[in-house]
Amino acid sequence: MPLFSDTAKMPPINRKHHYWVLLRSLLTIAILCYVFTIIPFNQVLESLQSASQFHILLAVGILFGTTLVSAWRLKICTDKQGLSLSVKQITEINLITSFYGLLLPGLLASGVIRWHRISQVDKKKAEALAAILFSRINFTMVLVLVGIVCLALGTDNRAQTLFISSLLILLVSLIIVYFLAFHPFLLWFSDRLKPGEAGFLSAYLRDGLSRWLSAMSLYEGLPHIALGLITTFSFLENVLGVLFMYFLALGLHIDIHLIIIGWVRSLINIATTLPISFSGLGIREGGLILLLKPYGVSGSEAVALAFLIYFCNLFLGLIGGLLEARNFLFGSKSKGIVCRD
Numbered sequence: 001m002p003l004f005s006d007t008a009k010m011p012p013i014n015r016k017h018h019y020w021v022l023l024r025s026l027l028t029i030a031i032l033c034y035v036f037t038i039i040p041f042n043q044v045l046e047s048l049q050s051a052s053q054f055h056i057l058l059a060v061g062i063l064f065g066t067t068l069v070s071a072w073r074l075k076i077c078t079d080k081q082g083l084s085l086s087v088k089q090i091t092e093i094n095l096i097t098s099f100y101g102l103l104l105p106g107l108l109a110s111g112v113i114r115w116h117r118i119s120q121v122d123k124k125k126a127e128a129l130a131a132i133l134f135s136r137i138n139f140t141m142v143l144v145l146v147g148i149v150c151l152a153l154g155t156d157n158r159a160q161t162l163f164i165s166s167l168l169i170l171l172v173s174l175i176i177v178y179f180l181a182f183h184p185f186l187l188w189f190s191d192r193l194k195p196g197e198a199g200f201l202s203a204y205l206r207d208g209l210s211r212w213l214s215a216m217s218l219y220e221g222l223p224h225i226a227l228g229l230i231t232t233f234s235f236l237e238n239v240l241g242v243l244f245m246y247f248l249a250l251g252l253h254i255d256i257h258l259i260i261i262g263w264v265r266s267l268i269n270i271a272t273t274l275p276i277s278f279s280g281l282g283i284r285e286g287g288l289i290l291l292l293k294p295y296g297v298s299g300s301e302a303v304a305l306a307f308l309i310y311f312c313n314l315f316l317g318l319i320g321g322l323l324e325a326r327n328f329l330f331g332s333k334s335k336g337i338v339c340r341d
Contacts, residue, residue, distance in 0.1 A: 063316060071090040137177065146238045147167050264292065
């Protein structure tokens with residue numbers, strides 16, 4: 001079956017996959033159990049019950065804003081590949097991806113869902129993958145940069161130097177990946193994969209890689225205005241993400257500076273992208289306890305904040321689940337979103 005073929009099917013799930021799912025489930029449960037051995041659950045409930053509904057609703061509104069901004073950013077990337085997706089379609093796909101993200105471990109698994117849905121609209125799998133990768137790398141670079149700036153502006157603590165150093169290494173790594181992934185030499189490499197060259201590859205694999213490398217190289221010649229817009233949307237999405245978390249903290253009556261929330265969010269978002277737990281459960285709670293403790297935030301308040309973040313994402317995912325149910329029951333070909341093979 002050819003790589004990126006329109007008729008390609010997902011490989012069957014093997015036992016190794018089941019073992020990984022089981023391991024991640026056990027890890028998530030183990031971390032949560034440990035958290036609640038040191039943090040009384042009744043204290044977490046008290047923090048949640050005393051939360052300000054106004055601030056939580058405001059945070060939810062901001063969360064919807066981040067979804068729209070993310071859709072605009074991805075649309076610029078898909079337009080470069082000649083894909084016919086609208087902002088509305090991308091927003092729906094993002095919401096549906098959020099739904100599956102609640103069930104799948106890590107960013108990579110939910111990213112596969114987004115790629116599958118976007119590629120179905122125009123039957124351009126290689127081009128859709130290139131657009132998603134470019135958009136994600138740009139966003140992550142800005143996420144890391146925001147974390148570095150907020151750490152540099154924030155108050156000193158023992159871990160600050162370590163965090164800045166780690167984020168700088170990650171940023172440099174992302175810059176290297178950026179230039180390697182979208183450099184013009186990909187066109188030369190793509191030519192090497194044409195028939196008659198690279199005979200060690202099958203024809204199907206050669207064709208798929210060639211299409212993908214050609215699609216990736218398109219972003220090297222991206223106009224400065226378009227690149228500036230993509231980066232601006234990434235920055236705006238990160239700012240809205242910081243405000244989302246900040247207003248949730250205010251809703252829990254946590255007295256903490258916006259700058260601190262800025263770098264804490266960056267570290268937590270990076271940690272929860274790793275495929276080691278489901279929806280970041282356990283990782284988010286433990287991370288917030290450790291990172292916010294030096295600023296006088298109690299363990300119960302940190303866990304309550306983590307729960308609010310999860311519940312808001314859950315609400316967003318449930319909307320995506322409703323959209324997925326609608327598409328499954330009534331179809332959505334008129335909207336250009338193909339949901340069934």
